[in-house]
Amino acid sequence: MELRGVTKEYPGGVQALAGIDLGIERGELLAIVGPSGSGKSTLLHIVGTLDRPTSGAVHLAGHDVASLGDRRLSALRAQHIGFVFQAFHLAPGATARDNVADGLLYTGRPRSVRRRMAAEALERVGLADRMDHRPHQLSGGQKQRVAIARAVVGAPDLLLADEPTGALDTASGEAVMRLLHDLNADGATIAVITHDTEIADSLPRQVRIRDGRVVADTVRTADAKAGVSAC
Ligand code: ADP
16 A cells, blocks of 8 residues: 555645655554544545545555546455444444454355355454354454454455544453454554554554644564664
8 A cells, every 4th residue: 555645635625634655565563643633534534445635646456546436446445455443333233243244245255155254254353152142242342353353354455443442441452452463463464543642652663643744654663674764
C-alpha cells in the first residue's frame, strides 16, 4: 500500500488531509496515531479504499486506485483488505461461525468450505468453544475476536483495525492487542488506527498524524532494520 501526496478536502473547505506520504510494507505492524480531528478516520477510509482522495495517488497491491471503477475497486478491497472496527459490526442474528463465514462470501466458495475456514479462523483467535454463540452471548473481547477472525479468514494483505480496543475493558483490550501481535508474527500486515499513545508505543512502527499531516514516522529501534526515520 502506497500513498503519495494524498489530500482530502470535505465540502465547506475542511482540509482533513494535507499531503500524506505513507508506505505500508508486507509484514508490518504499525500504529496510525493522532488526536481527535487529526484526520485518522479520513486516512483509514482512503487507505481502506472506501473513499478516494481529492488529490494524490493511492496504490494497492500494484493497482492505481484512481484508475479503477467502483466495482473493480470493491472486488480489490474484498480480496486485499480486512477491517476491524471499534464497534465490532457483527450481524446480531448470526452465530460467530456464520459471521466469520460471511467474510468469505465474495470468494464464491461453497458454504461448507466457508464454514470450515470460519471454524479454523475462530480456533486461531481462541474461540473454538464459542462457534455457535450469537453476538449477544459473547463478551466485548470475544466479539472483537470474532470480528478479527472475520477480517483475516480470507487472508487479506492488509488488516485495518480502527480503535480495536476502544470499546473494551483493559484486560480484553490487552488480549486483542496480543492477538494482533500473534497474527503479525504469523505474517499478517496490520495497521492499527488509534488516539491512544500507549497502544501506539507498543507497536513496532508509529505514524503520527496531526492536522492532516504525518509529523513523525518512527520505527522502534528494537524492531528496526533501518533505524528511525522522521518526516
Ligand atoms: P479523526 O479520525 O482523527 O478524529 P477525522 O478524519 O474524522 O479525524 O476528521 C478530520 C477533519 O475533517 C476534522 O476537522 C473533521 O471535522 C473533518 N471532517 C471529517 N469528516 C467530515 C465530513 N464528512 N465533512 C466535513 N468535514 C469532515
